[in-house]
Amino acid sequence: MLMSYVLAKSKDSAILEAGECGGAVTSIFKYLLDEGIVDGVLAVRPGVDIYDGVPTLITDSEDLISTASSYHCAPTLMTDLIQTYFADKKIAVSVKPCDIRSMDEMMKRHKINPDNVYTVGLNCGGTVSPITGRQMIDLFYDINPDDVVSEEIDKGQFIVELADGTEKGVKIHDLEEEGYGRRNNCQRCSVKIPRKANIACGNWGAEDGWTFIEINDEKGQELIDAARNAGYIETKNPSEKSIEARSKVEGIMIKMSEKVQDATYVDTVAMEDWNRCIGCYACRDICPVCWCFENCELNKPYFKDELNIPPSPIAFQGIRLSHMSFSCCNCGQCEDVCPMDIPVSLIFDKMQKKYCERTGYVAGVTDDIKPPLYSPEKTEL
Structure with missing residues (x-):
């Protein structure tokens, strides 16, 4: 498997402002749509609120700005949607590790044609139930859940941001000790970087304002090169310090998962x-x-x-x-x-x-x- 690293960020000022860690993912999707390489982009955008992540097919690149954020209350339906509704379409899709794992299994069963799909992976520390998310912010943060404009998992904390830019974080361990935090399967998941996707993107190890991208195959390399050459993103090589920081974060997340596995796996089912x-x-x-x-x-x-x-x-x-x-x-x-x-x-x-x-x-x-x-x-x- 080809593997290389690059830092990237959008060259579109609106995407830079709205997107996460440089907006590279949104700009890569915009390139694919603008150039007619794909028929649509399957991504997540908020429905009723930020706790309501809704899979949405975007066919007009101007609408991509609505997906330019991070949603930890996100569904895991991408494989079903592609197989059921878009099997004959050229699709670009954002995928968490479990999304691309199930998609890979369906490719092996010849239910999804890999030639029709561009997979843009998103590093994942876990997802949160929408109802649980609202409840835990109300209980542990002393904040009205409706006042939260964005959230992220970073440095062992679930961090929320308000409209005035202030942030508040609570340790994931403390939340999960009380039955909140990430979904149970996410707590024990040890696949944090979606390396079966063409590229895997995130903020782990990235410099401020940049997306750290792991390029996993030739298709991913061609995508990054083409988006850069077309003026949608700019790129630079990450430092050794950045690469080590990313690896360290992944290692910490995996160790957390292994502890949960040791505590929850059972030999028999009652x-x-x-x-x-x-x-x-x-x-x-x-x-x-x-x-x-x-x-x-x-x-x-x-x-x-x-x-x-x-x-x-x-x-x-x-x-x-x-x-x-x-x-x-x-x-x-x-x-x-x-x-x-x-x-x-x-x-x-x-x-x-x-x-x-x-x-x-x-x-x-x-x-x-x-x-x-x-x-x-x-x-x-």
């Missing part, structure tokens, strides 16, 4: 957890990698049980685990939508880790080992 399952199929339907609904095993006649409707929890979840646990990218959506508060994501992520221990395969990350769908290992296992 039957009372499974027995709460009502077979609503919400976890199946929201999963970005579970795609074959029409031919789903759970819809087959021999699975129907007239005497046991919905199907028994063990049968339902057992089929899901056998089909999908090795492909879990820890996006956490299954747990988000479960009406019975079953720790579905935790269980699937634990199973994926066990599969990795046996085969070395990490869903949406590993290149040199085929996924179980194509691997002779599946018979042995």
